[in-house]
Amino acid sequence: SYKAFDVEPDKLKGFIDRLRAKGIDGLNVTVPHKVAVMEFMDEISGEALRIGAVNTIVNNDGKLTGHNTDxxxxxxxxxxxxxxxxxxxxxxxxxxxxxxxxxxxxxxxxxxxxxxxxxxxxxxxxxxxxxxxxxxxxxxxxxxxxxxxxxxxxxxxxxxxxxxxxxxxxxxxxxxxxxxxxxxxxxxxxxxxxxxxxxxxxxxxxxxxxxxxxWMLIHQGARSFGLWTGEKFPVEPIREKLLSELSGNLRK
CATH class of the missing domain: 3.40.50.720 (NAD(P)-binding Rossmann-like Domain)
Incomplete structure (x- = not known):
């Protein structure tokens, strides 16, 4: 499953500590935490280091690795x-x-x-x-x-x-x-x-x-999904699903 967590900046460290202990494969990180979360990682990919921000975390038995797929x-x-x-x-x-x-x-x-x-x-x-x-x-x-x-x-x-x-x-x-x-x-x-x-x-x-x-949203998500699961992400069907949801929201 994929769930959203609303985390205040001053609660970020505690949230990451809980992530280590739980059976969560990983997370996507959004604004305003992409830079701040880096100090809590055990490892950071070369790409994320060059960018200076993390948007994807992989949890491998409590060892957290930060990536950037944007x-x-x-x-x-x-x-x-x-x-x-x-x-x-x-x-x-x-x-x-x-x-x-x-x-x-x-x-x-x-x-x-x-x-x-x-x-x-x-x-x-x-x-x-x-x-x-x-x-x-x-x-x-x-x-x-x-x-x-x-x-x-x-x-x-x-x-x-x-x-x-x-x-x-x-x-x-x-x-x-x-x-x-x-x-x-x-x-x-x-x-x-x-x-x-x-x-x-x-x-x-x-x-x-x-x-x-x-398209950017889907492709960065596909790479995050691959980092968590080792599996490929069905890009075209996901786009059709998202287009349907976006058009549905516009009609509301």
Whole structure:
């Protein structure tokens, strides 16, 4: 079974201690615990260390190992479901939070040729850029108010939104600079509620290809499931099930 636990930040250590003693194979970890939980792990995978966050915990007889499957989910969704390879592509990323860290590390490790990170607070984007060894790619950080924003989007092959902009309950506008999107580009939104976000709607109108956030959710979940069970996760049937549930929620 798969259950949700609402854990306050000051109760995190106690919760992890109880996890060790119980017969729980593992957990997914969400905001705001992805960084804080790292200090309670016995081991952390190289991928999670490079990203600086854990979203999956495997419990092996009380020994806890932290992993991060977010970057894998993003790259797999782009390459398997959009048919676009990351290698040698120019990537533009909106955001500098935990999801952005995973996404930037993943596309960097998959040999993108250029990476531009844009965030409202430029210093946070700079922090991510500085954490990457830019000898492999041209890595740049800019603010959302930068006069380079639109040109950076125009020259990108893949534009990825890792922020909550466009999410249900958030501002219903696409991110700034979207007018730079053009035909031949791929625009990816990790938001999946709504599935067709303001960003994706605008990108389609401008002639770009699009990829919704449900694919990333499914692929990162599939990898977590494999880490816990050693078994494969039925990606297509799960997507159909989630699409049905999402459309059902919209009708309520």
């Amino acid at each position: 970057g894998y989910g993003l790259v797999t969704s782009i390459e398997a479901n959009a048919g676009v390879q990351i290698a040698d592509k120019k990537i533009f990323v909106y955001g500098a939070g935990g999801a952005a860290r995973a996404v930037c590390r993943a596309v960097y490790d998959h040999d993108c040729s250029q990476l531009t990170i844009a965030n409202r607070t430029e210093a946070k984007a700079v922090e991510i850029a500085n954490g990457l060894n830019s000898s492999n790619a041209d890595v740049t950080a800019i603010g959302l108010g930068s006069n380079k924003l639109v040109d950076s989007i125009k020259t990108a092959d893949i534009i990825i939104n890792t922020t909550s902009m466009g999410m249900e309950g958030a501002a219903p506008e696409p991110p700034p600079g979207i007018e730079g999107v053009c035909k031949g580009q791929l625009v990816v939104d990790i938001v999946y509620r709504p599935l067709d976000t303001p960003l994706l709607k605008k990108a389609k109108a401008l002639g770009a290809g699009t990829l919704d956030g449900l």
